[in-house]
Structure formats: C-alpha cells, structure tokens
Amino acid sequence: MFSSAMSALLVLLLASVVPACAAGSGADTSTVPVRHPVEIAYDQAVAAAASADWEACLDATRRALALAPGQPALQRRHAEALAQLGRSDEAMQDLRALVGWGVEVKLADFELLAPLHGHADWPQLLAAVEAALAPQGTPGLSFTMPVADLVPEGICHDPVDDVFYVSSVARRKILRVARDGTASDFIASGAHGYLAGLGVAVDAQRRRLWAVSTAQADDGLFDAATVATSAVHVFDLDTGSLLWRHVTAQRDSLGFNDVCVLPDGGGAVAVSDRGQVLRFGPDGGAPVALTAPGAMPGANGLCVGPRGDCLYVSAYLLGIMRVDLGDGVISAAAVPGADFTTSGVDGLYLLPDGTGLIAVQNFLGLDRVARFRLRADGLVDDCRVLTARQEMFVDPTTGALAADGFHFIADSYVSPFYGREDKAVLTGFGRTRVMRIGLE
Numbered sequence: 001m002f003s004s005a006m007s008a009l010l011v012l013l014l015a016s017v018v019p020a021c022a023a024g025s026g027a028d029t030s031t032v033p034v035r036h037p038v039e040i041a042y043d044q045a046v047a048a049a050a051s052a053d054w055e056a057c058l059d060a061t062r063r064a065l066a067l068a069p070g071q072p073a074l075q076r077r078h079a080e081a082l083a084q085l086g087r088s089d090e091a092m093q094d095l096r097a098l099v100g101w102g103v104e105v106k107l108a109d110f111e112l113l114a115p116l117h118g119h120a121d122w123p124q125l126l127a128a129v130e131a132a133l134a135p136q137g138t139p140g141l142s143f144t145m146p147v148a149d150l151v152p153e154g155i156c157h158d159p160v161d162d163v164f165y166v167s168s169v170a171r172r173k174i175l176r177v178a179r180d181g182t183a184s185d186f187i188a189s190g191a192h193g194y195l196a197g198l199g200v201a202v203d204a205q206r207r208r209l210w211a212v213s214t215a216q217a218d219d220g221l222f223d224a225a226t227v228a229t230s231a232v233h234v235f236d237l238d239t240g241s242l243l244w245r246h247v248t249a250q251r252d253s254l255g256f257n258d259v260c261v262l263p264d265g266g267g268a269v270a271v272s273d274r275g276q277v278l279r280f281g282p283d284g285g286a287p288v289a290l291t292a293p294g295a296m297p298g299a300n301g302l303c304v305g306p307r308g309d310c311l312y313v314s315a316y317l318l319g320i321m322r323v324d325l326g327d328g329v330i331s332a333a334a335v336p337g338a339d340f341t342t343s344g345v346d347g348l349y350l351l352p353d354g355t356g357l358i359a360v361q362n363f364l365g366l367d368r369v370a371r372f373r374l375r376a377d378g379l380v381d382d383c384r385v386l387t388a389r390q391e392m393f394v395d396p397t398t399g400a401l402a403a404d405g406f407h408f409i410a411d412s413y414v415s416p417f418y419g420r421e422d423k424a425v426l427t428g429f430g431r432t433r434v435m436r437i438g439l440e
Contacts, residue, residue: 034294036275038064038071038318045077049112057081068318069334070341072103072364080112088119099128101341102388104365133365137387139435142407143181149429150175151417154200154211154258155409157400158237164400164407164434165209167197170417170426172221174200174211177434187235192242195231196221199258199301199398203265206282207237210267212256220423230256232269232280244284258301258347258398262325263308270299270313277302277313277323290328296321301347301398305378306354314345316363322378333372333380340383342372347398347408351439358386358406358439360396367393369408369437386437410435 041064048056058081064074079094091113098105107113107129116122145152145166152175154167164177165186172194176186186209187194195213202209214230215222232246248254255273262268265282268290275297278287290311291299298316304325305312311323312333319342320333334342344363351358357372357380368388372380386406395415399408413429 036294036297038068042074054081054084058085066336067332069332069336069338070101070319071343072098072101072105072341076105076110080110083113083115088116091116092119092121092125095125097339099125099132100339102132102366102368102385103341104133105129133389135389136385137437139387139390139437142434142436143177143179145432146181146183148431149427150432151413151429152409152432153198153397153412153414155398155400155407155434156200156202157402157407158202158204160204165200165202167200167211169196169414170429172196186240192233192245193231193247194233198256201259201261203261206265208243209235209237210259210261212259212269214256218418228253230254232256232267246280246284257299260302260304262304268302268311270302272299275299277311291323291330295330301345303348303350306350306374310378312348312357314348317343319343320345320348320380335379335381342380349399349401352401358399358401360399360408362396367396369406371439392433405436405438407434407436
C-alpha cells in the first residue's frame, strides 16, 4: 500500500523517528532517530550541491547508488553533478538509463541539468521521456469485484480451492472470490477487530490465511482509541475461524503493511512507517525484529527467496533488498550498476520455479507489473515489463500468482481514498477490476 504511512517519504529519504530495536530482539517502544546510510549519503550530496562542490556531490551519490542501485532520484542527482562538472556525455548516459527505467521525470524542469540543454542528443532524450510512458502489454480481465467502494489492497490465491482472498480498506473485511467474480465475506466488516485491510497471504499447506490491517488517522474509519494500531490475524482457511491475532499498542504506533508466510509456518510483516520487518511465530505471541527500525525505509511487499534462507523486501523508495533470515543482514538485491529500477514496489512475489520475482510498482509513474530475473547467487540482474500504465490503472497495488498467470488489483483507488477531504465520504471508488497477465 502507498498511503499516509508512506506519504512522508515522498520527499526522498528524510530522517525519521523510529523505535529502538535490534534485529532478533523483542520490539522496543522507545524512540530514537535512526537514519539509513542512503539517507545520510543523499543529504551529503544535497549539501555538497548547495555549496557547488560537485566532486563531493558526485562521490556521495555514487556511494548511495551502490547501496540502492537504480534509485531514480539518486540517478538524477548523479547526472546533475556530472553535468555541472562538464562531463555531459556521462550525464546524458545516466539520464538515458533513468528514462529507460520508465519513471515519470520532467528533465527540463531541473535547473542543474541546464548545461545539457545544448547537447546534440537533448531533444531526443526529451522525446524518449514521453515514449517511455506509453502503455505496455495487454492484460486480460480476471474478474470485477461485485461490490463497489471496497478500496481493496491485498489479494492472494489458494491453489487448493482455486479461489482468491481480497482485503478491503474501506469496508474492513476480507472477501472470498471465485474465478467468475462471485464473492462472499470470509470475515465480515470489523470482525475479530480487523482494521483497514492490507496484505494477505495464503499458507496452502497448513490451510491458513494471514492478514494484516491497520488504523490510520486519515482512514476516517476509527475512533481516537484505535488510531495508530495495527493487527495480524491468522485464520483457518477451511472453517474461517480465527486461530490467533496480535494487536499492537497505540503507543507503539506501528503501521503494518504486508505479510508473507515463512518456511517454518510463521510470518514476516512489513512495518512501513518504521522501516522494519517483524517476525511472528506460527502460533502467534510477541514478534521479534528481523531488521532494525530504519533499516528498510518504507518497508512494503516481501517474499521468501528460492532457497528459503532470505527475504526479498521492498524498501519502497530505495528498491528491493535481501534480508538473511538467519542473521538479519541486509543487502541490495539488484546487481551493482543495474540498468533498471526496483524502486516503488508494492506487491512482491517469488515465481514458483524460483527464477525470478514478480512486482507491482506504483511510484513515479511506473504503474506496472514487472518480472525481475534472479541469478544463481540470488541477485536481480534483469527487468522485463509485463504490463504498464494501462488506462484502467488507478493505484495498482498487489497481486497473486496462479497456474494461469499473475492476477493483480488494477484500480484500488487507495490514494484517492486516503486523500479525500471529507472523511465521511465512503463512496465513489468504483468496482475494482482484477486483471491477469501471463508470465512469459
């Protein structure tokens, strides 16, 4: 999800106040400033640019890109430093790569790129920006939700019963949806203390459904005693009964976002506003911190790697990161110098054969489903866009892998819902379409 829990991150990589907690320990409710190394390097680049120290700016952005390959704002800053140093051909090379990533960027508006305006290839570069934003691929319709104004955010597929489970932000429920779009409530609105519905994940082997939900001030759905809480629910898939739940304390102000099932039957939960991943055991109880707070800015979609020994996690603005499930060590998933971006990933999934990741990206005009190839060493070395920027797309969020392809929420209306001025308005968000795209 990209909503209020994420909106503070739009001004790239700002410092935040997060709870102190070491990886592998229980969650600590104290608060201390925690800054990611990329945040620090970015701020150094900005400071160097302000004093026209372009060599220092170049060095800082280079260091930041080594930690977050393919990060669009860092790539642009790197090009600006090169342009100011008179290295126009290198700057143009950076910008061609940036444009090729498919992000929406108005290059002509950045004053520090002015030295490039006289470059012979500048007009072609501006034309390439527009061309890169054209629709790609042709997804088919899986089904249309039979109920309007759900503002669905999460979706998963149960291969045993061949049905989908869809979470609703606005109606605070989970729906069970058949292939033909016929739907019924898996849980009713607000049942078991379910909040605004976000990530869901099926454990087909153990017949469980994991679900995370959260209460934010701009939901307009919750009273003062509930705002700033989140919950994990685990249900029996076959009976619909609640097996266990964990609700956070309001003082901790944790914004749970997404969830995936771990090899041991537990679950990993992304906490966006704390830049952290928590780990729950199969039978509940208090979580432990898999990563320290602030280590995963904007933590969002996540999935287990092909060998079961790591997680791939979307640090929303930085890109996809790898987290070792044993020691919590974090590293960039993309190869150094990647000519694609893994930023802006909402839903993230491992292909059944373990050869790649499927991602829904919804930042900086990407609005696409992409397939990222995994090398034998687990690094991402290639990106192929399956579909992008279709007319019906309004905040595509998450998806579900099935035997016939990837099914994804095309028009969630999450941003308009969270951004509405009158919080009493709960209509006007349409009947969401779930689209399907092949994996080849």
